[in-house]
Amino acid sequence: MSAAKPTSPATKNNGRRKSPWPKRIVVAAVALAVAGGAWTYYRQRNAEDAAGAYRTAKVERGDIRVAxxxxxxxxxxSTVDVGSQISGQVTDVLADYNDRVTKGQVIARIDPSTYEAQIAQGSAQVSNARAGLATAQATLRNAELDYQRKSELAKNQLVARSDADLARAARDQARAQLAGAEAQINQQIASTQTSRLNLQRTVIRAPVDGVVLTRSIEPGQTVAASLQSPVLFQIxxxxxxxxxxxxxxxxxxxxxxxxxxxxxxxxxxxxxxxxxxxxxxxxxxxxxxxxxxxxxxxxxxxxxxxxxxxxxxxxxxxxxxxxDVLRVSNAALRYKPADDAAGAGAANGPGGGARGGLSGDLPRVAQALKLDMNQQAAFDAALEQMKQRMAARTAAPTAAAPGGGGGAPIIIGGGRGPGGGGGGNNNRGNRSGGAVSGVARQRMQERFNQQFGSFRSLLNDAQRKQWDAEIANLVTARRVPLYKLVKGEPEQIVVRVGASDGSWTEVSGNIQEGDEIVVGSGRGTK
CATH class of the missing domain: 2.40.30.170 (Efflux pump adaptor protein, beta barrel domain)
Known part of the structure; x- marks a missing residue:
């Protein structure tokens, strides 16, 4: 059994040593995060401060109704005044306010006794005239026989010629008396007929179907129609x-x-x-x-x-x-920055100028015409040529006078505009100004006809009529500058304005739904 080797102090220290880099990386990451947050907060605060310097309104889609x-x-x-053609005392009133009446219905009566007496008198006069006629006829027959006898005797020289002449004159007188008696009969008949008509007029009838609006007579009232016909009812x-x-x-x-x-x-x-x-x-x-x-x-x-x-x-x-059109508040049309040069160059960008805006509107007009392939190709070619000419015109004055007035936007219009003339901005003079006269509009119209002549010749009558109307609207449309808030600063754009209802105005051109348009300076509610 071997003895264990003792561990040296150096070996023990090497096993416990740790690297300092993870701690440094964590500290650096935290520092970067704090710095990034501070920078983001600073930028947002600056943007909010810049945006708060202007009051804005968004471009919306909606309806505009001008009334x-x-x-x-x-x-x-149709209101009919019912009157009386004769004079007399009203005996009956058979219609009242709000009554519904039919054509021919009796609505009032006037005392007929006067006209009945006139009819009786006229009938007697007619009878007398007929008696006079019979007498004249008898006298004529006697005069004719006397003349015939004396004329025969005068031929045979049995009586004087003057006696025959006297007989002829008596015959002619009898004929005249007969004609006078016949005329007197006709006169008396006509007079009686007038009385009969007046008798019929004592009955007042409704001339139309309708409702009685007014009634101006009462039973027992006397109607005098000598000078003008009195109004009895209004139907x-x-x-x-x-x-x-x-x-x-x-x-x-x-x-x-x-x-x-x-x-x-x-x-x-x-x-x-x-x-x-x-x-x-x-x-x-x-x-x-x-x-x-x-x-x-x-x-x-x-x-x-x-x-x-x-x-x-x-x-x-x-x-x-x-x-469903793009619209802006009329306050945006009245706004003008203190420094009018702010954002002026922006109007010269794509679609900013008046003519550039027209080139942007033409495809929409062509789309509404529902062109076929040949018509579409002709339109695309004419549009491309127009854009090239406009680009050449825009580059020429800019190159001749950099930074000068050559790039100023062309604003077409004048007269009464939707923005009104309120405030001290003199909206009519400074913003629409009538920079392009009627003669210039006519020339622009002629240039359009020349540039799109070949395309227009391919359209049918209905398409050509619609095209001419839309081009006329585009050329004569009023264009005004607006100020769009871009990165906290107002940038001028030129738009075409249409109908206005006093609060909102239709706009089109280099503008989109949701754009922030400046309506005033200073902090305020958007």
Missing amino acids: ISATGALSAI AEDLSKMEIVLAIDEADIGQVKPGQSVNFTVDSFPDRQFRGAVQQVRLSATNTSNVITYPVVVSVDNVDGVLLPGMTANAEIEVSRRD
Whole structure:
């Protein structure tokens, strides 16, 4: 049995020694994590501070409804005033307010005794005239016989020629008396017929089917129709169809067309919406205190009969409606940074300028035309040529004057815009300005016709009409600058604006749903 070897101190120390690197790596990782968190917090805080310097609103998708507000009174489409053609005392009133009457129904009577007496008197005069006629006939027969006898005797020279002439004159006088008696009979018959008509008119009948709106007579009242026909009843022909006459200002009448939808409310049913349609735009202007208005007739269905004549209607004529379009708050159109040069160069980027925006809209127009292969190929070729020409035009002024005014965006438009002119920004002068006149628009239209002439010649009549209308809309569309918040700073973009309802405005161009658009400066709620 051998003895155990003693363990040396050196061997014991080598077995217990540990490496210091794992601890160092852990410490370094913790330090890096803390530094990374601090840097991320710093960047987020700076971004939040930069973003908080501006009030923004997101680009949304939604509907824009443009309407013109006006008030008017409901009335029946056809209202008939029933009057009296004769004078006399009313004996019976057979219809009252709200009564439904049918055509020919007796609704009132006037005392007929006066006209019955006139008929009796006329009949007697006719009889007297007939008696006078019989006397004239007898006188004529005697005169003719006398003339025949004396004319024969005058031929045989048995009587003087003057006696024959006197007999002939007496015959002619008898003939005239007979004609006068016949005329007197006809006159008396006509007079009697007038009395008979007046007797019939003592019975007042409803001229149409309808509802009695007003009644202005009572039994025993005397009607005097010597100067003008008095109105006894007012009958609405059909209350299931009604109309509203709206007074539209001359500034808005150009947007109103027959067939447009109309929504209105009445005070009796404030929570109910009624619908109608524009039936007629009348040309008879009314001047009230130098305010020119035009009457617009709106047809309304009243099948349930809840609408009554005379109710005041608060109407809105829907002149334009855009569904599911990109829209921004009108405050974004009014915003202008203190330093107008901020982000100005961004408008020259892809799709930023007015003409670049047109090239971006053309494919959408072509897609709506449902082109065939040949038409699509012609369109693609024309579009590519247009882009090349625009790129050449854009590069030329930039190379000639770097950093100068050659790259300024072209803003088409002028006049009244959706952003309004509120505040001190002078929105109309600074932002839309009318930089491109009507002549320039016409030239742009001609250039489009030249560049896309071969493509346009391949379209059928319906496609060509739609293409021309869309191009005209694109050329004449108003373009304004907006300021999109990019990395905490406003960047200017030029967009095409469309319909506006006073709160939202349709936009298109280099803009997408969800983009943050600057609407004001300073901290505030987005």
